[in-house]
Amino acid sequence: MKGTTNSTMRAVVFDDHLRFDKAYPQPKRQSRWARICVHLAGVCNTDLEIIKGYMGFKGVPGHEFIGVVDQCDDPTWIGARVAGEINAACGRCRWCADGLMRHCPNRTVLGILQHHGCFADYVFLPVENLQRIPDDIPAERAVFIEPLSAACEILEQLDLQGDETAIVLGDGKLGILCAWVLSTVLADVTLKGHHAQKLASAQWRHIKTIRNADTMAGQADIVVEATGSAKGINEALSLCRPRGVIVLKSTVASVDEINLAPLVINEQTLIGSRCGQFKDGLQMMETYPDMPLERLITARFPIEQALLGFEQAALPDSLKILLEF
Ligand SMILES: [Zn+2]
Ligand SMILES: [Zn+2]
Numbered sequence: 001m002k003g004t005t006n007s008t009m010r011a012v013v014f015d016d017h018l019r020f021d022k023a024y025p026q027p028k029r030q031s032r033w034a035r036i037c038v039h040l041a042g043v044c045n046t047d048l049e050i051i052k053g054y055m056g057f058k059g060v061p062g063h064e065f066i067g068v069v070d071q072c073d074d075p076t077w078i079g080a081r082v083a084g085e086i087n088a089a090c091g092r093c094r095w096c097a098d099g100l101m102r103h104c105p106n107r108t109v110l111g112i113l114q115h116h117g118c119f120a121d122y123v124f125l126p127v128e129n130l131q132r133i134p135d136d137i138p139a140e141r142a143v144f145i146e147p148l149s150a151a152c153e154i155l156e157q158l159d160l161q162g163d164e165t166a167i168v169l170g171d172g173k174l175g176i177l178c179a180w181v182l183s184t185v186l187a188d189v190t191l192k193g194h195h196a197q198k199l200a201s202a203q204w205r206h207i208k209t210i211r212n213a214d215t216m217a218g219q220a221d222i223v224v225e226a227t228g229s230a231k232g233i234n235e236a237l238s239l240c241r242p243r244g245v246i247v248l249k250s251t252v253a254s255v256d257e258i259n260l261a262p263l264v265i266n267e268q269t270l271i272g273s274r275c276g277q278f279k280d281g282l283q284m285m286e287t288y289p290d291m292p293l294e295r296l297i298t299a300r301f302p303i304e305q306a307l308l309g310f311e312q313a314a315l316p317d318s319l320k321i322l323l324e325f
Contacts, residue, residue, distance in 0.1 A: 011060045011120035012306040012323075018051045020306055024060070027116050033126050035071035036082060040139045041118045043313040043321040044147065045172065045228055046251070047111070051310065055112055062119035062323075063111040064146045066139050074127060081133045083145045084118075084125040085278050086110040101128075102275050119306060119323060131278035134286075141285060143322060144177070144293045149281030151177040153273050154224065154247055156280065160185050164221035167191075167213060167239050171198040173296055173319050174249055175226035180291055181284060182224070183207050190216070197317055201295050213239055218266075225250055230257040242266040247273050296320045 111117020
């Protein structure tokens, strides 16, 4: 973490446990970085993993937010309503030179790796990470730009023709967003999950929802694994057709429970997929104003009650929990 000043801020902090701090030291703003006053933030499954020890992170978690720039060397940003891409790159390495800042080996990641996150009054990011959000997109929609962009990354990675069949595994927020994004280009998209209520929330366009996919074994051209559990990948391997593509969205996959023999036998392609570009998420929001993002909001909590919000976020029926400032 970078140095701190005497100023403080309200913040949710994870050190050895999760707590709310009403006077946490504010990080010092670096040159060419902006200070953003956070208005609304979203609790993500990654945050729930972090408070279980994922990435060994200590500090202020949170990486999904919308806010307004209030300090910046470049005055054209002051007052801008923004969201921010979460990978802060070095700008000097080979990956950065190729425009792949998301893969910079020297990067910090907002609220995940060596970088205080957005569950605080202020969040700090390099100016190049900022994405202006038009005034006509309500904060309740704009706050989904990070996970929606991550879902859009699939369209970036696959060259889809439109006639492929796709199955998305997992009826959590990310699984639903992946199904929605795929349904904008594919005619045949099925979402498989366990929770009747979440599957009902996922209904949009022509998406089919199912709780059992046994009859579809070996048929899907594309399987997106977004269950957040190691077992999901085995199911993905069995649902994917020979020479089909499996897109892995869960970061928690543990190796010992996975049998990769079907991958070899069926010559399937396995693709890892993480963050997307915010310009793609924003474009998706603007092109499909009827995409029912607000439906994914389970509850909103003031920042002082963030711990209650985290508790609710961990319940099986919860989708997105928002924190208000
Ligand atoms: Zn997230
Ligand atoms: Zn770099």
